[in-house]
Amino acid sequence: MKTTTQNNRGExxxxxxxxxxxxxxxxxxxxxxxLLLGMxxxxxxxxxxxxxxxxxxxxEPYVRMRTxxxxxxxxxxxxxxxxxxxxxxxxxxxxxxxPISVPKPDAAFLNISTPGPVLIRTERYLNGKPFMNSxxxxxxxxxxxxxxxxxxxxxxYHIHPFFNLLDAGQVMGxxxxxDIAGDAANFTNxxxxxxxxxxxxxxxGLANGIFWHSFWAFLATAWxxxxxxxxxxxxxxxxxxAGLEEELVxxxxxxxxKAILVGIPVLVLVFYTMTVNEYxxxxxxxxxxxxxxxxxxxxxxxxxxxxTTRAEYxxxxxxxxxSLKIKNGSDKPIQIAEFATGGVHxxxxxxxxxxxxxxxxxxxxxGLSLDNATxxxxxxxxxxxxxxxxxLWESEKxxxxxxxxxxxxxxxxFFYDTEGERYVSSVxxxxxxxxx
Amino acid sequence: xxANLSPRTFRPYTGxxxxxxxxxxxxxxxxxxxxxxxxxxxxxxxxVGDWDFWVDWKDRQWWPLVTPLIGITFPAAVQAVxxxxxxxxxxxxxxxxxxxxxxxxxRVFAYHYWNYFPINMVMPSTMLPSALxxxxxxxxSNSLTITAIFGGSAFALLFYPSNWPIFGMFHxxxxxGNSQLTVAxxxxxxxxxxxxxxxxxxxERGTLRTYGQIATPLSAFCSALLCTLMYTLWWHIGKxxxxxxxxxxx
Ligand SMILES: [Cu+2]
Numbered sequence: 207m208k209t210t211t212q213n214n215r216g217e218x219x220x221x222x223x224x225x226x227x228x229x230x231x232x233x234x235x236x237x238x239x240x241l242l243l244g245m246x247x248x249x250x251x252x253x254x255x256x257x258x259x260x261x262x263x264x265x266e267p268y269v270r271m272r273t274x275x276x277x278x279x280x281x282x283x284x285x286x287x288x289x290x291x292x293x294x295x296x297x298x299x300x301x302x303x304x305p306i307s308v309p310k311p312d313a314a315f316l317n318i319s320t321p322g323p324v325l326i327r328t329e330r331y332l333n334g335k336p337f338m339n340s341x342x343x344x345x346x347x348x349x350x351x352x353x354x355x356x357x358x359x360x361x362x363y364h365i366h367p368f369f370n371l372l373d374a375g376q377v378m379g380x381x382x383x384x385d386i387a388g389d390a391a392n393f394t395n396x397x398x399x400x401x402x403x404x405x406x407x408x409x410x411g412l413a414n415g416i417f418w419h420s421f422w423a424f425l426a427t428a429w430x431x432x433x434x435x436x437x438x439x440x441x442x443x444x445x446x447x448a449g450l451e452e453e454l455v456x457x458x459x460x461x462x463x464k465a466i467l468v469g470i471p472v473l474v475l476v477f478y479t480m481t482v483n484e485y486x487x488x489x490x491x492x493x494x495x496x497x498x499x500x501x502x503x504x505x506x507x508x509x510x511x512x513x514t515t516r517a518e519y520x521x522x523x524x525x526x527x528x529s530l531k532i533k534n535g536s537d538k539p540i541q542i543a544e545f546a547t548g549g550v551h552x553x554x555x556x557x558x559x560x561x562x563x564x565x566x567x568x569x570x571x572x573g574l575s576l577d578n579a580t581x582x583x584x585x586x587x588x589x590x591x592x593x594x595x596x597x598l599w600e601s602e603k604x605x606x607x608x609x610x611x612x613x614x615x616x617x618x619x620f621f622y623d624t625e626g627e628r629y630v631s632s633v634x635x636x637x638x639x640x641x642x
Numbered sequence: 643x644x645a646n647l648s649p650r651t652f653r654p655y656t657g658x659x660x661x662x663x664x665x666x667x668x669x670x671x672x673x674x675x676x677x678x679x680x681x682x683x684x685x686x687x688x689x690v691g692d693w694d695f696w697v698d699w700k701d702r703q704w705w706p707l708v709t710p711l712i713g714i715t716f717p718a719a720v721q722a723v724x725x726x727x728x729x730x731x732x733x734x735x736x737x738x739x740x741x742x743x744x745x746x747x748x749r750v751f752a753y754h755y756w757n758y759f760p761i762n763m764v765m766p767s768t769m770l771p772s773a774l775x776x777x778x779x780x781x782x783s784n785s786l787t788i789t790a791i792f793g794g795s796a797f798a799l800l801f802y803p804s805n806w807p808i809f810g811m812f813h814x815x816x817x818x819g820n821s822q823l824t825v826a827x828x829x830x831x832x833x834x835x836x837x838x839x840x841x842x843x844x845x846e847r848g849t850l851r852t853y854g855q856i857a858t859p860l861s862a863f864c865s866a867l868l869c870t871l872m873y874t875l876w877w878h879i880g881k882x883x884x885x886x887x888x889x890x891x892x
Binding site: 313315317321323325326327328329330336337359368370376395398400401403407408411412419423427430438444448460463466470471473474477481482488490 | 829
């Protein structure tokens with residue numbers, strides 16, 4: 207399995223240093239061929255290693271725009287100490303217009319992008335329900351989430367909530383810088399078993415594991431030394447071919463071999479039985495898939511209806527122009543304040559949204575303009591030409607969309623009425639490039 | 643020196659020649675040690691991979707099936723060389739010992755110090771009892787067939803029980819998030835792995851699951867059968883790569 211790519215780096219580097227010795231040694235001996243065998247394997251395997259990166263912009267734009275659409279992501283604090291708890295909350299809409307080339311989100315994992323476990327995850331909720339494993343999501347569904355974390359290693363880290371989507375990749379939510387202060391040595395993580403036993407997760411089972419590894423290593427070393435103390439390769443090779451095979455494996459050796467044949471299985475079974483008796487309540491690893499239903503609609507609630515009739519991307523100007531048929535079903539005038547897609551927020555300066563506590567998102571503060579700035583009146587239906595323009599299309603690598611096999615855009619449109627009430631609608635359309 | 647000396651005319655090396663031969667022994671041993679630590683460990687890391695890396699992958703079906711199956715490869719090849727040419731019954735133990743050294747180094751440095759995982763979460767499994775048994779079978783039987791059948795099977799069958807003393811305690815139940823998890827699952831939940839979401843775990847999947855309590859023995863016997871074939875295959879790979887025709891000129 208090559209799923210833990212970032213963790214293999216260390217091993218790969220540690221191994222490559224042995225190659226020069228192998229290559230420069232030119233003696234002819236059967237073992238050299240084993241060396242060669244090993245080398246071929248190592249090279250073959252090294253070449254298969256994928257490279258790991260932070261991954262925010264790696265995914266195709268249409269996957270970032272039309273799968274998990276994050277909004278309202280907030281952190282409870284950004285500066286805290288080792289052992290302090292911090293929580294990240296937010297919402298996401300699962301796009302109705304889920305890309306055909308991406309498997310449906312039948313197994314998704316709400317994760318946190320960290321450089322290793324610098325924080326531990328102590329609790330995680332979806333729509334208020336705790337869940338420990340992966341979850342099935344429904345396209346078109348609305349969810350809110352909360353993840354509680356606990357500082358483990360001091361440092362400054364850029365952290366995002368994100369979804370691992372099966373066979374699709376990592377869809378990043380907005381990231382923030384977290385500063386963890388304090389001393390790593392003070393970190394504690396104790397949990398209770400159902401049997402009432404308190405466990406220190408940082409050290410649980412380690413001494414026991416080292417003991418058993420050492421026990422078998424001791425026997426193995428004894429066996430190896432038993433043979434290595436005698437003259438080995440050249441001497442034994444000559445003797446074997448001189449017909450002195452009996453002298454190479456003595457009766458004492460054979461008796462030790464018999465002792466191993468009997469003793470090892472007996473020891474293994476005795477230790478196994480001891481362990482089974484010590485932990486009779488042991489259970490298999492748990493591998494359930496959580497089923498959590500979406501909330502009642504938060505996006506496309508039916509009050510404000512939006513239909514995207516056309517979307518054009520002007521490559522030279524780096525602007526996306528969308529023509530939207532909007533029907534205001536509320537009883538107050540509404541205005542478009544924001545268009546969000548693929549983690550980029552285009553704000554309408556003419557109609558600022560009430561203060562949003564979003565995590566450090568990628569924002570084009572004046573990126574959104576409309577052909578008609580007057581608010582849409584109650585029960586009015588209007589076709590609006592909305593232009594989202596900023597260099598962020600390029601720097602966030604969203605403009606690659608027009609070269610993708612699936613060149614449709616998807617995003618969320620945020621309306622506010624005069625009282626500050628918010629309406630969210632999802633928009634989606636095929637994108638037509640304009641190159642002039 | 644010809645390879646066709648009769649026992650009567652055989653003279654062991656003495657003096658300077660013996661010393662050089664001994665120095666050569668050590669040279670080869672040290673090189674083999676580094677090579678096996680590197681290559682076998684790498685081979686293992688990229689095939690068994692996550693099943694050996696993470697405590698929450700060590701399930702009762704796939705872990706005891708996959709680990710011995712890959713674990714018997716290099717031992718078989720090295721046994722083929724060391725036994726047929728030198729009557730040295732230590733190939734399996736040597737390989738698996740090197741593997742253990744390599745994995746422990748990787749877990750402590752790459753996983754713990756570089757990527758901050760607690761070592762108990764990434765503790766390797768042991769195959770040393772299996773390897774000792776395999777070496778003893780080969781020495782006593784001097785037969786590829788018997789070693790493949792009995793040694794190969796025992797290699798697989800001994801794996802799960804010899805690792806349970808290390809990992810059994812990670813299977814104690816814990817209540818978390820309104821559900822029952824093992825301590826091992828808690829490691830997977832708490833200690834964040836960005837590239838390894840839970841759904842990628844290949845555990846408790848497939849038809850073996852339906853056998854419930856006897857899933858592990860079934861898995862182990864399946865592995866035993868496959869190990870017999872794997873052993874034979876890798877024995878021949880080892881033989882094919884190792885030829886002593888150059889040694890005849892010494
Ligand atoms: Cu980041």
